[in-house]
Amino acid sequence: MECVAYTMIICGEVKHVGFRRFIWGLAKRLNLSGYARNLPDNCVEVYVEGDHQKIEELIGKVLTSRVYNVDNIKIAKSECRYFYTDFVILIGESREFYW
Amino acid sequence: MIALSELFNEIYERIKRYKELGLNPLSLATGCAVKVDLLRVVYPALKKLRSELEGTRLIIAPREDADVFPRSVDGVKLHRRIYSLGAECDVDVDGIKRIRPSRAVVVIQIYQRYADNPEKFIELVGPVYLKIAQSGIPIHLGKGHSIITPFPEDQFALFDFITVHEGKTEGFTAVNNDTIHIIDPSEEPGEYRQVAGAISNSLNDIFVLGVYENLRIAPVINAISEEIVEKMWKNVVAFSKKLNAEIMEVLQPRRGKLLIGATVLGDTIKQPPMFADKVDIGMKLIATRPIGELAPINVYLASIIDESLIKDLEEFGISISELEKIKNKAVDLISTPNIEAAKVINKYLPRYDENYNRYEHIALTTDITGPGIYVVKELAEKARVTIKFHEIPLLFPEIAEIATRLYIIPNATAGTNGAFIIVAPETIAEDVVKDLRSKGLEALIFGEVIGKGDAKVLVPRKLRKYVADQRMLREFEFVGE
Numbered sequence: 001m002e003c004v005a006y007t008m009i010i011c012g013e014v015k016h017v018g019f020r021r022f023i024w025g026l027a028k029r030l031n032l033s034g035y036a037r038n039l040p041d042n043c044v045e046v047y048v049e050g051d052h053q054k055i056e057e058l059i060g061k062v063l064t065s066r067v068y069n070v071d072n073i074k075i076a077k078s079e080c081r082y083f084y085t086d087f088v089i090l091i092g093e094s095r096e097f098y099w
Numbered sequence: 100m101i102a103l104s105e106l107f108n109e110i111y112e113r114i115k116r117y118k119e120l121g122l123n124p125l126s127l128a129t130g131c132a133v134k135v136d137l138l139r140v141v142y143p144a145l146k147k148l149r150s151e152l153e154g155t156r157l158i159i160a161p162r163e164d165a166d167v168f169p170r171s172v173d174g175v176k177l178h179r180r181i182y183s184l185g186a187e188c189d190v191d192v193d194g195i196k197r198i199r200p201s202r203a204v205v206v207i208q209i210y211q212r213y214a215d216n217p218e219k220f221i222e223l224v225g226p227v228y229l230k231i232a233q234s235g236i237p238i239h240l241g242k243g244h245s246i247i248t249p250f251p252e253d254q255f256a257l258f259d260f261i262t263v264h265e266g267k268t269e270g271f272t273a274v275n276n277d278t279i280h281i282i283d284p285s286e287e288p289g290e291y292r293q294v295a296g297a298i299s300n301s302l303n304d305i306f307v308l309g310v311y312e313n314l315r316i317a318p319v320i321n322a323i324s325e326e327i328v329e330k331m332w333k334n335v336v337a338f339s340k341k342l343n344a345e346i347m348e349v350l351q352p353r354r355g356k357l358l359i360g361a362t363v364l365g366d367t368i369k370q371p372p373m374f375a376d377k378v379d380i381g382m383k384l385i386a387t388r389p390i391g392e393l394a395p396i397n398v399y400l401a402s403i404i405d406e407s408l409i410k411d412l413e414e415f416g417i418s419i420s421e422l423e424k425i426k427n428k429a430v431d432l433i434s435t436p437n438i439e440a441a442k443v444i445n446k447y448l449p450r451y452d453e454n455y456n457r458y459e460h461i462a463l464t465t466d467i468t469g470p471g472i473y474v475v476k477e478l479a480e481k482a483r484v485t486i487k488f489h490e491i492p493l494l495f496p497e498i499a500e501i502a503t504r505l506y507i508i509p510n511a512t513a514g515t516n517g518a519f520i521i522v523a524p525e526t527i528a529e530d531v532v533k534d535l536r537s538k539g540l541e542a543l544i545f546g547e548v549i550g551k552g553d554a555k556v557l558v559p560r561k562l563r564k565y566v567a568d569q570r571m572l573r574e575f576e577f578v579g580e
Contacts (some may be wrong), residue, residue, distance in 0.1 A: 016133065016211050016247055021509075022404060028506035028567075029411075038215065067114055067404050086569075 003080035005034075005049035010062065012071035014044045019068055020089045026061055027087035030054040037090035042071075048087070049080040110285050110403050117284060117357070133280055135207075135214045135245035143217040148225055155232035159240045164304040164466070165275040166202060166241025167373075170366050173264035175272060177317055177362065179349040184209065184223040184254045190230035200260035203231075203238050204276045204362055206319065207245040207256050208352075214247045227256045242276055246358075253354050259317060259362040270368035270451045275304040278319050278360025282515070283430045284400065288322065288357055289330035292434040295338045297359035299436040300516040302342075305363060306437045307466045307519050308371040309444035314344035314363065320351055321358040331359060342438060369448035372521075374455050374462045378482035382462060383528035384475070384546035385521040387440040387535055389494040390467045391565070392429040394502040394511040399426040401507040408505060415501050425495055432494070433516045437466075439538035440519050446534065447527055461531070463522040471512030472566070475520065475546070476556050476574050482522070485550030487557040487578070491565065492518075492545045499565045509568040522548070 010019075020036040023046055027034065032050040039045050048055050062070060135141050149159055160166065178198045182188045184207075213219040224245075231238065238260070248254065259276065281288060282296035298316060305311075318335050322328045339346050344363075352358065399422050402408045409419055447461045455462075463482060465474045472491070479486050491512070493499050499511035523531050528544055535542035549557075558575045566572055 016249070022401075024509075025401065025506040026405070041212075061405060061407075065404065066111055 001051050003049055003082075004052045004055065005047065005078045005080045006055055006059075007076045007078060008046045008048075008059070009039065009043050009074040010046060010070055011041070011043040011073070013042070013069040015042055017068065019044055022068065023058075023062070024087055024089055026058050030058055032058065033084040033087050035084060035088050035090045049082075049084070113285060113287070117281070117288065133246050135209060135220065135247060140214065140217045140220050141245055144221040144224065147217070147221055148228055151225065152228060152232055156235060156237040157228060157232035157240065158238070159228075163242065165273045165308060166204060166239070167271050167273045167308065167371055168202060168239075168241075168263065169268035170270040170272040171264045172267045172269050175264065175364065176262045177315075177347055177349065177364070178260045178262065179317065180258045180260065181350055181352055182227050182256045182258070184227060184256060186226050188227045188230060188256070190227060192230060192234045195231060195234040195236055195260070198260060198262055199236055200238055200262045202261040202263065202274065203240050204259050204261075204274055205240065205243040205256060206276055206278055206360070207243065208248050208254055208358075209245060210251040210254050211247045211249050212251075214245075223254065224256065231258070241274060244277060246278060248356070250356070253356065255352055255354060257319065257352060259349070270366060271310070271371060272364060272366050273305040273308055273310040273371065274362065274364050275301055276360065276362040277301040277304070278358050280357050280359070282433055283396065283426075285403070285426075286430070289327040289334065291334045291337065292430055294331055294334035294359055295434040295436070296430070296516060298335065298338055298361050298363070299434060301361045301363045302436055302438075303466050303516050305365045306441035307444070307464050308367075309369055309441055309448050309464070310365040310367045310371065311438050311441040311445060313366040314342055315347055315365070316344050317347040317349045317362040319358060319360045319362070321353070321356070323356055327357070342436060367445060368451055369445055370451055370453075370455070372444065372448060372461045372464045374460070375482040377455055377457060377462045378484050378522055378548060379457065379524070380548055380551060381525050382522050382548040383525055383544045384486060384548075385523060385528060385531055385535075385542060385544050386492040387437065387519040387521065387542050388432075388540045389492045389543075390471065390514050390518050391493045391495060391499050391512045392432050392517065393513040393515060394499045394508055395422065395425040395429045395495055397508040398422060398498055398502050398505075401505075408507075411505055412501065415497070417497070417501065422498070425498055429494070437516070437519060440535060440540060443531060443534045443538065444519070444521065447523065447531060458524055458526045461521055461523045461527075465520050467512070467514040467517030467520065469513050470571075471510045471514065472558075472562070473510070473571055473574065476554070478520065478522065479556050480554040483552060483554050484548045485553050485555040485557070486546055487549045488546040488559060490545050491559060491562055492543055493565065496565070503565055503567045506567055509566070510571060511565045
């Protein structure tokens, strides 16, 4: 499996609505690693690395969600950093995580 | 039988309706997403605020689940004031001087953009506290909680000031406040179970202390629709009647969106079970009923958000209709006040003028909330003891395991208006369980204190099946199956 990484800035109705936990659950089920964290304003940053198809599946679920209103999503592909062995939710700008 | 698509459409419609009422119900099942972050925001802000209040007579008490103070035989009076936040806050200092309160509890509702930042939090909340302090009246601020609103115009500070009449005291009064937005997003707002769950949740922190007499409820009820407000009030009245509690006539925020909760007061002639230094080797840990009611609600909601989970659930042998039934059972439990457990706790406490007896009295209690089983670690730290679990008292172990395996909830032992954990001497433990069972509760002894000095909790390895939060798991030591 070739490892790919994506950084996504997802904006819309995504803060304080359980969105990061939704991403966490998806990423864990799809065996992806990385993080999700809140950004200022109405955006969440998601960094995922792992199997390309699985990442596409995650992005598809975010875009087709009937309950989270995503206004726009910016996606940048990069090389895997292999820094994260798990998917975590970061608190604010820090590297501290909830679970 | 209702078709899946029909069920989903019905729930999507309800979610849309909740959004129109000003909240996203998907954040609400765990209750945490709507609270301001305690560790990162509230505690640092309060630390700074305490230093700014130094030299004044307004004291912000250390965090406790409820405020407890000697009960005045002449009673207390509650005065609700609702202020705007920030420099323009409209605190009537002379009014506070007139009512001369000695205690207060507070609910802060703050715009979400400011809720991530301790500096901004203090910029908005600080002026209210400083103005109240200008009254010069000695006030003990015993309990507070801060919640988030997505609308800047909906910010407020709701203070319930309590004037305690001077004179003879006997026993104790306990006060708590709490608010939530909703218990079960798949049900209509204003329904009895939503209201009963919210107010039971406020009462839980005084019930866990064995306080259940002379209950008074000062509701916090808000919604943008008068029809929903009316329905909520009707259900508050019905709920209060069941508990024989008095409803206090108080101001309501009349700003902001859906909000249900209450400041609650109760009296007791017993001493609350706060005898951490008396916890000893051999004492038993009793759960008033099994725990983990948030797991099925979260699994149900997650299946609505991500329909592919339904297939995963079916692989575990659980259909959506079965899940719905289990979810409803969990909501029923959340909507049931733990008053019967409070009565049993009260029975095994010393009178206010008696000494604690190590063979007759309950030493400590706690309620299961968002951190779930982790509250036992907090309990071990408070009493500096080692606790060993014999079993994990879960309501729905299968669902809890699925919730963990599918990464739906990081801690499937979590609860709202949760069961109580009682630390009781061996001499009374079986009697306490018997009494709880006689009230229809599925109480059980699930652990015991096995050492003193070190705050440790030994748990069966299978806890890993119910908790995905690795950081939390690191707080436990694993033994046995």
